[in-house]
Amino acid sequence: MANERRDERLIDTRAGVRPLDERRLAVLRAIVQDYVGTEEPVGSKALVERHNLGVSPATVRNDMAALEEDGFIHQPHTSAGRIPTDKGYRLFVDRLAEVKPMTAPERRAIRHFLEGAVDLDDVVARTVRLLAQLTRQVAVVQYPSLTRSTVRHIELVALAPAKVMLVLITNTGRVEQRIVDCPGSVGETVLADLRAKLNANASGRRLPDVPAALEDLPNAFEQGDRPVVSTVLATLFETLAEQNEERIMLAGTANLTRFGHDFPLTIQPVLEALEEQVVLLRLLGETAESGMTVRIGREIDYEGLNSTSVVSVGYGSGDQSVAKLGVIGPTRMDYPGTMGAVRAVARYVGQILAES
Amino acid sequence: MANERRDERLIDTRAGVRPLDERRLAVLRAIVQDYVGTEEPVGSKALVERHNLGVSPATVRNDMAALEEDGFIHQPHTSAGRIPTDKGYRLFVDRLAEVKPMTAPERRAIRHFLEGAVDLDDVVARTVRLLAQLTRQVAVVQYPSLTRSTVRHIELVALAPAKVMLVLITNTGRVEQRIVDCPGSVGETVLADLRAKLNANASGRRLPDVPAALEDLPNAFEQGDRPVVSTVLATLFETLAEQNEERIMLAGTANLTRFGHDFPLTIQPVLEALEEQVVLLRLLGETAESGMTVRIGREIDYEGLNSTSVVSVGYGSGDQSVAKLGVIGPTRMDYPGTMGAVRAVARYVGQILAES
DNA sequence: ATCTGGCACTCTGCCTTCCGGAGTGCCAAG
DNA sequence: CTTGGCACTCCGGAAGGCAGAGTGCCAGAT
DSSP states (O other), X not given: OTXXXXXXOSOOOSTTOOOOOHHHHHHHHHHHHHHHXXXXXXXXXXXXXXXXXXXXXXXXXXXXHHHHHTTSEEOSSTTSOBEEOHHHHHHIIIIIOOOOOOXXXXXXXXXXXXXXXXXXXXXXXXXXHHHHHHHTSEEEEEOOXXXXXXXXXXXXXXXXXXXXXXXXXXXXXXXXXXXXXXXXXXXXXXXXXXXXXXXXXXXXXXXXXXXXXHXXXXXXXXXXXXXXXXXXXXXXXXXXXXXXXXXXXXXXXXXXXXXXXXXXXXXXXXXXXXXXXXXXXXXXXXXXXXXXXXXXXXXXXXXXXXXXXXXXXXXXXXXXXXXXXXEEEESSSOXXXXXXXXXXXXXXXXXXXXXX | OTTTTTTGGGOOSSTTOOOXXXXXXXXXXXXXXXXXXXXXXXXXXXXHHHSOOSSOHHHHHHHHHHHHXXXXXXXXXXXXXXXXXXXXXXXXXXXXXXXXXXXXXXXXXXXHHHHTOOSHHHHHHHHHHHHHHHXXXXXXXXXXXXXXXXXXXXXEEEEETTEEEXXXXXXXXXXXXXXXXXXXXXXXXXXXXXXXXXXXXXTTSBGGGHHHHHTTGGGGSOGGGHHHHHHHHHHHHHHHXXXXXXXXXXXXXXXXXXXXXXXXXXXXXXXXXXXXXXXXXXXXXXXXXXXXXXXXXXXXXXXXXXXXXXXXXXXXXXXXXXXXXXXXXXXXXXXXXXXXXXXXXXXXXXXXXXXX
8 A cells, every 4th residue: 555656746736735756755765764774863965875866965955955844854953964754754654665575484484473372362462472573662462352253152150049150252262251140049941041042142143233132032031030131131231342342462562662762751651551451442443444554643642652653453353354453663663664564463363363 | 998897896706797786777777768769879968867866977977887898788989878789678678667557548449449340350450550559660460370279160162063162260250261172073961961070070179189180080971972071171181280370460561660760771671571471470479478578689580670679479369378469669669668558459459359 | 985076088960161073054056 | 956065053972170969087075
């Protein structure tokens, strides 16, 4: 999706945007690349030396002035080099960068590493670590969502006369359990009956559809058993609803130390944000349904993460995505590489999930 | 160093340890307290001003010289104030500090906060957050251990002709599940039989004792069913064993930003350590069976945490502890306060677990 | 035998000053 | 439109200076 429109030579007639000719874009690209590499403002001379732009520093300076006026780059102070702005990165990502694919050995390694997983927890754990390692940034992986998945099995276990354990298993291998305190003792036959009916009506259904399908179930039981049935159902529905607060796994926080020079200030709000599951969930939630989403700096509407970028994508066991994953890093990140890693990992987790 | 032998007459004949008279200890205590508060080397004059030691700065200086010679405090450079050494903190913790109990309102708040938990996960999550908040440090909580707990129920669910789900429920409310691939299809009657026998023999038993109790179980089945039974048992034993790699929950990493001035250097190895479950588990594992354990700086035999201290304690649902929890902070921490918080939280989690 | 005030000394931390280097914007010529 | 030249700006590190805090030791007081 990177450079679909690159050669569209030029003009965007929209408001005050001047034509971005080829070279000017090349200059922006070079600035982003150099800045990402060196972490220091990049000046015209250094730029010409490191890239063969075929023009002189003076010319580059003119282009820079134009880029600055359009808000793509920015000067920390007079007579310093330039730094890309959020808008500059945005342009870079949208039109200048190619997602850098993983090499074959890398792909093999990813696949091999993920294949070693023994259960769903392990898949997620491995995925998140892998992603953190590949990108050298903070990785976030959402557990396969209950919303999108379907019921594989519902189990009821009598623990005590009036205590029943409810277990919900999804097609993605996720298991949720709840203890139900019943309003009276429950006979094994009723329990078996309920179990059978639950599975008959709910198996294979997508989780959000389950309540509707079971609504009338109490009526299929004798008057005396209805309270119990209702209680169990209530708990089940609660589980379904509650678990829409998805779980999330995190790794690579140590990579935050490579964030910047002005340390505590930058890193603290980020660490705080990372501890808030809610924030992370919202972050991932804003990922587009298909394709990779890149949000840069101020585009993220959570204050603590205003100087970071988030690259996220959905992944799934089949054709459609059941959850999201991504990485969080400084706006000054290697977008092509990061996007490549994120895409590759998402693809392979999907495969692994589909197989199991 | 010029006065090594000055107080010669005080030297205790045992290996260079001189008697630590009352005042000298008071000085050490004061140094620790001030340093913890200010984070700056503390000098004799300031010390006298802030504590009523009843003596002059000069006298304090003499005591400091002695304390330094014995390795309890240390001078970053000539003509700077003193800083406690690990050994100094150790003495402070062992002999000078009183665990500071939580106030009644604090205790109420703790209890109230923990009581809101809906399941085991939530208990642990709340505990770890609470602990991080109270101590303003990094908190670690181990899930109630399977080793110590007992089997409440074992459930088998047929998912497919040759696929069975095994669910293990413990008295602490923990649930583990595994999918078992059987070497042949499994009849519902065999499954029911197996389920019944498993529970009959294992229920109430402590997890490590379960394998022994079930060893002979295959013999109670017909020849043809034994492979299946054995497979299920194998998976069960595996689950029991594997889950001794306990799980751990973490919170408060943002508090690391308050660690010190020389940032990335200090914080990075710590962040790395915190991502290694194994390290954390070993850390908690070294907690004494009863009572609180405090490990200071170099006493921790994991390099990355050499400039931190760990305060940990066991907690349990009944009389004996089933897991550990603790906090990790800079060696320069408020030991009395931290210990008080850790102890209080452990106590209340224990109560909550016992009730549920 | 201890404590204390005094004193000379040392060291850090901070502030100021002072360049060198890198980078810029502008201009006039190619 | 591009380019070399030029004057200008500003950062960042080095060097120097200074106040403050702290020390060790000594000689006298208790």
